[in-house]
Amino acid sequence: MARIGVFICHCGENISATVDCPKVSEVAAKFPGVAYSVDYKYMCSDPGQSLVVNAIKEHKLTGIVVSACSPRMHEPTFRRACAEAGLNPYLCEMANIREHCSWVHEKGDRTDQKAIDVVRMMVEKVKRNNALMSIKVPVTKTALVIGGGVAGIQAALDIANAGHKVVMVEREPSIGGHMSQLSETFPTLDCSQCILTPRMVEVAQNPNITLYTYAEVESVEGFVGNFNVKIRKKAKSIDETLCNGCGMCTTKCPQKKIPNEFELGMGNRPAIYVPFPQAVPNVPVIDRLNCTYYKNGKCKICEKFCQPKAIRFDQEDEIIEVAVGAISICTGFDVKKTDFFPEYGYGKHKDIIDGLQFERMASASGPTLGAIRRPSDGAEPKKIVFVACAGSRDPAKGIEYCSKICCMYTAKHAILYKHKVHDGTAYIFYMDIRAAGKNYDEFTRRAIEEDNAQYIRGRVSSIYERDGKLIVIGTDTLMNHETVEIEADMVVLATAGVANQGAEELAQKLHVSYDQHRFFSEAHPKLKPVETNTAGIYLAGACQSPKDIPESVAAASGVAGKISCLFSSSELTREPLIAFVDRIAAPDYSSCTGCFLCQPVCPYNAIEKEDIKDRAGNLIKSLAYINPGLCQGCGTCVAICKSKSIDIDGYTNQQMYSEVDALLNS
Amino acid sequence: MKLGFYPGCSLEGASREYNESVQAVAEKLGIELVSIPDWNCCGATAAHNLDKELSLSLPARNLALAEEAGLTELVVPCAACYSRFTVTQHELLHDNAMHKKVNEIIGKEYKGTLRILNVIQFIEEYIIDKLEDNMKFEINKKVACYYGCLLVRPNKILNFDRTEDPQTMDVVMKKLGADSIDWAFKTECCGAGFSVSFTEAVGRLSGKIIEDASHRGAEALVVACPMCHSNLDMRRPAMDKYNGKKIDTPVIYITQAIGLALGIDRKKLGLNRHFVPVKLDNFKPYVKKEVVVENTQIMEEI
Structure with a gap:
C-alpha cells in the first residue's frame, strides 16, 4: 500500500500570492494513498529539506511529491533529500505549480483547482514509480x-x-x-x-x-x-615524418601568384606553402586547386628539389x-569583408581595407614589413580614416550586435599609424567608444591625447574615389550634425565580427x-x-x-x-531514465518481435540486436537491445514500437496514463 | 503590342520632351502606349505629407481605372509617379482594412493585378532586345547615369536594382555603345521639390552632381526622372554660381538617348527644349555585332 507524502511550497510569495497553498495541502491529504501533506514557505531551504527528510522517516513514506517550482530548478535538491532519508531518489516527483500555475494565472478558485489537479497527477504517477539505480559510465580521459x-x-x-x-x-x-x-x-x-x-x-x-x-x-x-x-x-601531399621544413620546395615552386590567405589577399604565395614563417608545424602543404601538377599533370619541381623526398602527390x-x-x-570568428558595404563601394576601392588587413600591414612580418602603404599605389597615406561599427550595431543593413573588439583595435590602429607615419593624421568615426576593461579606457585616451587621433562622433554615409583620393562623407553629431568631408588616402573599416x-x-x-x-x-x-x-x-x-x-x-x-x-573521476553517473525492451518468461522471452523498426529511428545508435539462444547455442529469437550507455531517453523507439515492447524508466506508459487518468477523473 | 501608360503632370507640362521621347521610341519599335482614361494626379510631393488616405486613394483611382480598362501592365515614366504607384500597391495589398477603405473612397474596386513598370523596366523588357535590329548610331560618348532617389527606393518595396551604386541604366547605355562612367553621385539628392522654394539648395546639391560628372569627363548626364531633369537642367545658373564656374554638360533622358541611337529626329525627341543645349552629335554609325555587356554579372547579383 502506497504511503505518499505531499509537500506544498509557497516559494516565498511566488506561489502563495496566487495559489491557496494550505487549501491545496488540505485537499491533497485526502487523495487515495496520501499519508502526509504539508505546506511550507521555502521547501528548498535547509529547514524545508529537513521537513521532507523527517516526514519520510517518521511517516514511512514510499514516495513523495514536492509541489513547487520546475523540476529543472529543484528536482535534484529533493532527490538528494530523499536519498538522505533512505528513499530511492527516483521515488520523488515534482508538481510544478509555479511556472505552470502561479506565474501564469490570476488568483482564484480555478487556479487553486489547477494546482490541485497538477498535484493529483503527480501523486498518481509517483505511486507507480520504481526504484531506479543511476548508471555509471567510464570516462575517456x-x-x-x-x-x-x-x-x-x-x-x-x-x-x-x-x-x-x-x-x-x-x-x-x-x-x-x-x-x-x-x-x-x-x-x-x-x-x-x-x-x-x-x-x-x-x-x-x-x-x-x-x-x-x-x-x-x-x-x-x-x-x-x-x-x-x-x-x-x-592530404597535405607531404610526408610529415620526412619533411624537415627546409623550405626549398616553397622557394622553387614556379606558381608564385596565388593570393595569400594569411595576408588577406595583400600578398602572394606559391602553390606549395607554409602560411607564415613561424607556422606550427613547419610543414608545407600543396594547394591542389592551384598547383600546376594537379592542373596540367606536369611540373613536380618541388619533388625534384626536396632532399628528404617528402613530397607525396598521390597522398589521400x-x-x-x-x-x-x-x-x-x-x-x-571571421570579419565581414569590405564588399559587404554598398555605401562604401561594394569593395571596389583598393584603398578601403578591413581591420584585419590593417593588422597585416602593420605587422613586422606582413606584406609591407610593417610599413603603412596604400594597396593601390604603395604610397604612404598621410590622411587615414577609420570607420568603427562598420556593419555592427546596424539592425537595418548589418547586424544588430556590438562586435566588441573594434573600439579597442581601432584605437590601437590609430596609435600604430601615428607611430609609423609621424606627419599623418588619423580620423576615427565612431558611435560610442566602448572601452570597458582593465586599462582599456586609458588606452583610448592615449590614442586621443598622446597620438592625436581625431575622434569624430558620427557615421559615414558614403565613401567615393576622386582623383586618387577617397572622399569620406560623414557627420559630426557633436558639432550640430555638420557634414564632414575628408579627403583621405586610405580608409580602414572596422568590419563586424561574425561567426566563422x-x-x-x-x-x-x-x-x-x-x-x-x-x-x-x-x-x-x-x-x-x-x-x-x-x-x-x-x-x-x-x-x-x-x-x-x-x-x-x-x-x-x-x-x-x-x-x-x-576527468577527475574514472566514472560518470548518469540518470537511469533510459529505454528498455521488456523481458518475460520463456518461451516468449519478450513481447519484442524483432522487427527492428526502432533501430533506424534511434538518433544515438543505441539499439543493438540481442540473440536468445538455447544451451546448445541454437538461435531461438532475436530481440532489440538498448545499450544503456548510449541511450539518452528520448523515447522515439517507444513511439515507433508496434508491439509496445519498449518503455522508458521513469516515464513508463503506465505512469503517463495514470497521470492522464488522474486529470480526467478529477 | 499594347501597354498601359500614365503620363502624370510632368510629362504633359515641364517635361514634355520626356513624353515626346518615350512616345517616339515606342512608336518606332511598334509599341502602343494607351493612356489611362480620365487619369488624375498621382499625389506626389504633397499628398503623402498631409494625409495618408488621400495619398493612397489618388494613385489607387488611377490603378483601378487602368484595371477597368483591361490593362495588365502600366508604364509610368515619371519616377515620382512610379514611386507613389508602387508604394500604394504595396501598402494596399498588405493592409486589408486600408484597402477596403480606399475602395470606398474611390468608389471602385482596386484589385492589385497591374504590373507597374518604371522607364528602365520598360526598356529592359520591351526595348533592349529590339535595339540591335533598329539601332542606326552608337552613342559613342562618355556619359554619367544619374538615378536620383525615387527610382531605386524604397528597395524593400521596389526590389529593383541596388540602392547604392545602381547599374540598370548603365547597362542600357553600354548597350547603346556609350562609355558609362563609374562615379559617386548616382543617387545623391538633386534638391527635388526645393527647386522653387529654395533654389540655392538645389544649386548646391545639383551643383555637386554636375561638377563630379563633368570632372570625370562625362559629356552628358542621363536621367529617368522629370524632377531630376528639371533641377539639373533648369537650375544650371544656381549651380554655376555654387561651383564658381560654368559647366555646360547637358542632361538628357534615357529615352532621348535611345531615340538618338535609333536615328529619330532630334526635334521629335524634344532635344530642342532643354535649357542647356544638347550638342551631342557625330555619332558613330552602328554596325550590328556581338555586344559584350560587362555588367551582366552585377545585374544577375541584383
Whole structure:
C-alpha cells in the first residue's frame, strides 16, 4: 500500500500570492494513498529539506511529491533529500505549480483547482514509480580541442598540463588562428606573434597533445565521457615524418601568384606553402586547386628539389578515429569583408581595407614589413580614416550586435599609424567608444591625447574615389550634425565580427545549439558561460560571440578547468531514465518481435540486436537491445514500437496514463 | 503590342520632351502606349505629407481605372509617379482594412493585378532586345547615369536594382555603345521639390552632381526622372554660381538617348527644349555585332 507524502511550497510569495497553498495541502491529504501533506514557505531551504527528510522517516513514506517550482530548478535538491532519508531518489516527483500555475494565472478558485489537479497527477504517477539505480559510465580521459587559435591553444595546454591527453584539430595548415595575424595587441602594444608563437611551439612539443593540422572534424558520436570522433586529415601531399621544413620546395615552386590567405589577399604565395614563417608545424602543404601538377599533370619541381623526398602527390585524405571524453569548441570568428558595404563601394576601392588587413600591414612580418602603404599605389597615406561599427550595431543593413573588439583595435590602429607615419593624421568615426576593461579606457585616451587621433562622433554615409583620393562623407553629431568631408588616402573599416565559416555545420555535427548569428550558444548566459547544452561539450573564445584575447584565454582556461573536473573521476553517473525492451518468461522471452523498426529511428545508435539462444547455442529469437550507455531517453523507439515492447524508466506508459487518468477523473 | 501608360503632370507640362521621347521610341519599335482614361494626379510631393488616405486613394483611382480598362501592365515614366504607384500597391495589398477603405473612397474596386513598370523596366523588357535590329548610331560618348532617389527606393518595396551604386541604366547605355562612367553621385539628392522654394539648395546639391560628372569627363548626364531633369537642367545658373564656374554638360533622358541611337529626329525627341543645349552629335554609325555587356554579372547579383 502506497504511503505518499505531499509537500506544498509557497516559494516565498511566488506561489502563495496566487495559489491557496494550505487549501491545496488540505485537499491533497485526502487523495487515495496520501499519508502526509504539508505546506511550507521555502521547501528548498535547509529547514524545508529537513521537513521532507523527517516526514519520510517518521511517516514511512514510499514516495513523495514536492509541489513547487520546475523540476529543472529543484528536482535534484529533493532527490538528494530523499536519498538522505533512505528513499530511492527516483521515488520523488515534482508538481510544478509555479511556472505552470502561479506565474501564469490570476488568483482564484480555478487556479487553486489547477494546482490541485497538477498535484493529483503527480501523486498518481509517483505511486507507480520504481526504484531506479543511476548508471555509471567510464570516462575517456582525453579531450578534443577543435580549433588551434589562442583559445584552443590555451585550453589544450591547460588540460595537457593537468595531466590529461589532448587531441587538437586545426582546419588550416598551421595553428595560431587570427592572433597570429595581428600586429600588436591592446592595451599594452606587445607584439602578438611574440607572445603567441612560444605557446604554439609548446603545443607542438607537449607530449600530452596530439596535433592534427589541415584537418577537420568529420563526425561525432557518443556522449559525455565517451565520444567517438572521426577526423578527416586532408592530404597535405607531404610526408610529415620526412619533411624537415627546409623550405626549398616553397622557394622553387614556379606558381608564385596565388593570393595569400594569411595576408588577406595583400600578398602572394606559391602553390606549395607554409602560411607564415613561424607556422606550427613547419610543414608545407600543396594547394591542389592551384598547383600546376594537379592542373596540367606536369611540373613536380618541388619533388625534384626536396632532399628528404617528402613530397607525396598521390597522398589521400586520411580518416582518423579517436575516443575522447570531452570536447572544447574553439573555432573562432571571421570579419565581414569590405564588399559587404554598398555605401562604401561594394569593395571596389583598393584603398578601403578591413581591420584585419590593417593588422597585416602593420605587422613586422606582413606584406609591407610593417610599413603603412596604400594597396593601390604603395604610397604612404598621410590622411587615414577609420570607420568603427562598420556593419555592427546596424539592425537595418548589418547586424544588430556590438562586435566588441573594434573600439579597442581601432584605437590601437590609430596609435600604430601615428607611430609609423609621424606627419599623418588619423580620423576615427565612431558611435560610442566602448572601452570597458582593465586599462582599456586609458588606452583610448592615449590614442586621443598622446597620438592625436581625431575622434569624430558620427557615421559615414558614403565613401567615393576622386582623383586618387577617397572622399569620406560623414557627420559630426557633436558639432550640430555638420557634414564632414575628408579627403583621405586610405580608409580602414572596422568590419563586424561574425561567426566563422562552417560554424553551423559543426554545430549540427556536435548536436549543440547556435544562435541566429550562427555563434555557438552557451548553456546559461551567466552561470554556465563555457558549457553547451550538450553534456561534455564546451565553448571557448570568439566562436561564442566576438571576444578579445584576454577574454578568449580566460574562457579557455575555464573550459580546461571544467574538463579537468570531468576527468577527475574514472566514472560518470548518469540518470537511469533510459529505454528498455521488456523481458518475460520463456518461451516468449519478450513481447519484442524483432522487427527492428526502432533501430533506424534511434538518433544515438543505441539499439543493438540481442540473440536468445538455447544451451546448445541454437538461435531461438532475436530481440532489440538498448545499450544503456548510449541511450539518452528520448523515447522515439517507444513511439515507433508496434508491439509496445519498449518503455522508458521513469516515464513508463503506465505512469503517463495514470497521470492522464488522474486529470480526467478529477 | 499594347501597354498601359500614365503620363502624370510632368510629362504633359515641364517635361514634355520626356513624353515626346518615350512616345517616339515606342512608336518606332511598334509599341502602343494607351493612356489611362480620365487619369488624375498621382499625389506626389504633397499628398503623402498631409494625409495618408488621400495619398493612397489618388494613385489607387488611377490603378483601378487602368484595371477597368483591361490593362495588365502600366508604364509610368515619371519616377515620382512610379514611386507613389508602387508604394500604394504595396501598402494596399498588405493592409486589408486600408484597402477596403480606399475602395470606398474611390468608389471602385482596386484589385492589385497591374504590373507597374518604371522607364528602365520598360526598356529592359520591351526595348533592349529590339535595339540591335533598329539601332542606326552608337552613342559613342562618355556619359554619367544619374538615378536620383525615387527610382531605386524604397528597395524593400521596389526590389529593383541596388540602392547604392545602381547599374540598370548603365547597362542600357553600354548597350547603346556609350562609355558609362563609374562615379559617386548616382543617387545623391538633386534638391527635388526645393527647386522653387529654395533654389540655392538645389544649386548646391545639383551643383555637386554636375561638377563630379563633368570632372570625370562625362559629356552628358542621363536621367529617368522629370524632377531630376528639371533641377539639373533648369537650375544650371544656381549651380554655376555654387561651383564658381560654368559647366555646360547637358542632361538628357534615357529615352532621348535611345531615340538618338535609333536615328529619330532630334526635334521629335524634344532635344530642342532643354535649357542647356544638347550638342551631342557625330555619332558613330552602328554596325550590328556581338555586344559584350560587362555588367551582366552585377545585374544577375541584383
